[in-house]
Amino acid sequence: MLRADAVPAQTLRERLLHAGLLIETGVEGVYGHSAAFETVLAGCNAYAGRMGAADGAEVLRFPPLLNRTVAERNRYAAAFPQLGGHVFSFDGDDDDHQRYVGKLLRGEDCSCELTMTRSVLTPAACYPVYPALAARGPLPAGGCVIDVLGECFRHEPSAETARLQSFRMREYIYLGDAGRALAFRDLWMERSAGLLRDLDLPGELAVAHDPFFGRLGARLADAQVDRKLKMELVIPIGPDARPTACMSFNCHLDHFASIWDLTQADGTVAHTACVGFGLERLTLALFSRHGLAVAAWPAGLRGALGL
């Protein structure tokens, strides 16, 4: 149920653009943001930090670029080829440059003037964590929790307000034993009820699956759903109250740990789990639910966000 002063659903994107909270870039799902939008997003990020404060996580931050070999070793292109972003650059001489610029001026396709670099765009904030932790050797006894925040990319151009190509993801990742990994994931699902209450947002937990590609992908998705390995906190956004995943809670079992030889203190293979916050989506959910004028939001909500 949207509040009486909530933004009418059929015009959320247009109203956010008109209010200057979102700024068009001409690419679907890529927006600039105003100070007010950023302040609310920072409040959501700080709230997420308080939710996880008891876990004593180690803070790591990575840039938007990921080593291409990490994506390859994670078999990202096998599972999600349609979402990946590869960085290409020009590596030629003066003559190549003349040909390249000539094509650009004539409006011709320049793709073959560019070559693949060693970087891809990070698809999920936790991806650089596994090789970084593996490089340290066995995990500490009892495992550990890592806190990351990063700009992520998924190539899914769309006019849907909350379907972004470029977005910020805050994540907590547990690496350690199987039982604690599952307990970590379940604890965060419990914690998410507090988020809905404090931010006065409607929402519910739902069984979900990753957007695996193609015929084989449909079977992978079914298996993921059957085992309830991926759960999401879905919150209605926009005039049609479209349920939108704003948090996800993921059991990886030993998927990443096996790929990266992540072992526990006793030498056995680790399990991992993560919880992710889609910070733009949480921010959009707040504007959708509470209206565009932050100063008019309930005092308790503003307090929870530090506004």
Place this chain on the structure above:
Amino acid sequence: MLRADAVPAQTLRERLLHAGLLIETGVEGVYGHSAAFETVLAGCNAYAGRMGAADGAEVLRFPPLLNRTVAERNRYAAAFPQLGGHVFSFDGDDDDHQRYVGKLLRGEDCSCELTMTRSVLTPAACYPVYPALAARGPLPAGGCVIDVLGECFRHEPSAETARLQSFRMREYIYLGDAGRALAFRDLWMERSAGLLRDLDLPGELAVAHDPFFGRLGARLADAQVDRKLKMELVIPIGPDARPTACMSFNCHLDHFASIWDLTQADGTVAHTACVGFGLERLTLALFSRHGLAVAAWPAGLRGALGL
């Protein structure tokens, strides 16, 4: 002159990696960062914000992706083809996917399985500002100042500690009349003396040029130097005290304004100028100068950074 407790110059990168302040990703010039590194970087960013507070800038934030047509209209590929990053993605069906994954598994070149998307990586934080401001119509009387902070990309893989492919740039951009644009640039050069004093950093202003490509580029660089359109604050970093541009002060004349039809209130073409802070480089300069233990830094320095 490095302080007695400063990091010996020949080992800065190695010591930062060993201390966990930088984290290897396997790609040259792409590093993860620890909480301590991020705290110092956030302090530099907040200091930059206080330096610009009197200007009443409008805050805008953009993601790491730039509309490809913006880069093309700015003729980025003509001037800096070697630095640009283009985002490519997979746009095929199940059969294409099988061929793509097969090539990956055999370690073959997959470049031609990917196609150019509508996005490039943002090379400078101010690039998305010009089209966004142009879309609003003529500038306000007296012009305006915009405050941006963004993840930028330049494809220049290097083992030099301070030469990064992915880095954060804080910028203030003035858009308005020619005289005020020049005065804005000169005011920021004066302000930079305060930064050196407050952060206890050695450094000096130097005439500079952009890294234009190739034979024609050398002539463009000469012209830029002759007219002193680009100045830099260079600070020694590392054991060999390599002078490193940590801020830049740029007069664009009507270059961007002409491309984007940015007009003043009276209808004449605007001039623009910008000042940029390389936040990773300022942070590295502080660690190079003051040592790796932030708690041991002078109280005045920690105060200036809010640490």
